[in-house]
Amino acid sequence: MTTVDFSDRAVERIAVFGALASTFHGLHLWADHWLQRPKDAVLKGLHGDELVYPSDGEPAPAVEVAREHEAPVPACAVGRRAATAHVLTYAAGQLVVTEAVARALGLRLPWRARLAGAVINFGTHWIIDRRRFLLWLAKRVNHKDSFIALATVMRKPDSAPDTSGPGTALSDLDQGLHKALGVLAAAVTARLAVPGPRHRRRGASC
Template sequence: MTAAPLPGSVVERVALFGALASAFHGAHLWADHWLQRPKDAVLKGLHGDELVYPSDGTPASEVEVPREDETPVPARVVGRRAATAHVLTYAAGQLVVTEFVARVLGLRLPWRARVAGAVINFGTHWIIDRRRFLLWLAKRVNHKDTFIAYATVMRKPGSAPDTSGPGTALYDLDQGLHKALGIVAAAVAARLAVPGSRRRRRGASC
């Protein structure tokens, strides 16, 4: 028996998936680091009710003279704001790259497909960068919490080990999960861009 040729919609969808997955992967570090403000990188993981200053996350209890031009707010609020600001720039950068790739390659990419990919990456990126879900997941997948505790970085002599920045296990797990979810986003976007039947017709040659 000869294999039936793949429908044109499937070929187009697979080609689009490959282009989007490559674009998302290639643009990830640029959007995640170059577009992220240093302030957001430091503050996006803050949690709890302790009052801190929004500009740098300094606990109000550690400041002898209250700052006149800044009002302390709960740490969780500062963390959420920083994570949202970061992910907004990330999503914007991704949309720009997606538009560029689509135009250069002449790909048919409806806005609903572009937005779907951006929303998936936006939502999952925010949750991962807030860290609690990532730490929860790490404990349940191959005991990665022990890896996180082991692979830390000493930034300065005498300082506390950095457990989440570049070079640490948590950072590597963070990046790996972002990139894996980028594949999901690319698949969903490609499916929405090129509709078609998922099932082979009955009686078709194989």
């Protein structure tokens, strides 16, 4: 039987990874759904140059009477703004609870380790929630675009099928990618939080 002898650094790194991975996973749906404003959930996937009202994404030409106190703006600007607002609330919730968990467990997380994990978690979250990259990736991985077209939800009678909200294939693929990247973020953070031993150069003084 082969035994593996882990160094103290490896054990510490595995412990940090396990704590972070479970924290990121456990917090994800809370930060992604409970903290997300309904407005941001509806608007974050908007694209294009069509003029819409920023409060609800309603196309300006479709409104019979122009709104006095709201100027229409390009849909892409509304989508980017909503996605950014969502990611900021997601990041705030995750960072606060992760810090509380780290303190409770006595974990030391240097700022560069935190920053690296945050860039992976929050930067990729924005890209995925803007949908274009997710749809592009779905076409190239096991033909998941056909899964997206098949697994839709009818919210109301006589309404168009919803292709991206809860219960749809696109939503499941979205969540799966977020959680997979959370594991990567935890691994990178743990690796930077517990660096390997520094090797002394030849000829260097002790």
